[in-house]
Amino acid sequence: MIRGFKKIWLVPCKITKETALTLVEVAVAAAIFLIILLMVFTIADRGAKYYYTTAAAGSLQEAARKALDRMATDLRGTGLSIITDSLGQPLVEGVAYQEIHLRRNPGYENTEIPWEEGEAIIYRFEYEAAEADNGTDDDGDGLIDEGVLVRVENGSSVEIAHNVKEGGLSFTLQGSQIVIRVELEDIDDNQRKLEVPSETAVYLRNP
Numbered sequence: 001m002i003r004g005f006k007k008i009w010l011v012p013c014k015i016t017k018e019t020a021l022t023l024v025e026v027a028v029a030a031a032i033f034l035i036i037l038l039m040v041f042t043i044a045d046r047g048a049k050y051y052y053t054t055a056a057a058g059s060l061q062e063a064a065r066k067a068l069d070r071m072a073t074d075l076r077g078t079g080l081s082i083i084t085d086s087l088g089q090p091l092v093e094g095v096a097y098q099e100i101h102l103r104r105n106p107g108y109e110n111t112e113i114p115w116e117e118g119e120a121i122i123y124r125f126e127y128e129a130a131e132a133d134n135g136t137d138d139d140g141d142g143l144i145d146e147g148v149l150v151r152v153e154n155g156s157s158v159e160i161a162h163n164v165k166e167g168g169l170s171f172t173l174q175g176s177q178i179v180i181r182v183e184l185e186d187i188d189d190n191q192r193k194l195e196v197p198s199e200t201a202v203y204l205r206n207p
């Protein structure tokens with residue numbers, strides 16, 4: 001009699017215990033699954049952000065490289081005494097100029113270079129058309145007082161780089177070299193501001 005009672009009493013107890021344990025296991029498993037899922041999404045999101053930032057920085061570097069190559073080609077075809085500042089004065093060593101004027105070598109004539117016949121070229125920074133020099137973002141692109149790098153040849157101008165940071169263009173005479181520096185900026189798809197400085201040094205062959 002007592003044995004029978006024990007049997008009847010113990011069976012439901014065992015089922016309840018097992019059921020409760022299973023529910024706890026399911027809850028724990030679900031929680032672990034959610035945590036793993038969250039971690040995967042976080043890593044994937046970071047990866048996507050890193051990709052967009054790297055891609056945007058890469059395109060800025062490429063744009064700066066093209067502009068630097070263009071300016072370097074012009075500078076290699078000129079002479080140290082031919083390059084002046086915006087007022088026509090010779091460059092002073094170590095001073096960073098934001099605008100330079102030069103003439104390209106048109107070829108030799110009786111062992112002399114008739115510089116006045118070479119193309120007159122100017123490189124300078126100008127503010128974007130819808131952007132004024134006022135410390136605010138007038139055109140709403142997230143960049144403040146950004147500009148363009150302009151190349152003027154015999155009076156006609158061409159923009160050779162956009163998103164140039166204010167003060168981000170300079171030409172510095174160092175010995176017989178000119179160091180050209182361009183800093184471009186942009187806002188990437190993650191709304192992060194990128195600033196990419198690039199520079200190159202050009203050795204001037206002509207005096």
Ligand SMILES: [Ca+2]
Pocket residue numbers: 131136137138139140141142143144145146
């Ligand atoms: Ca702007």
Ligand SMILES: [Ca+2]
Pocket residue numbers: 131132133134135136137138144145146
């Ligand atoms: Ca502005």
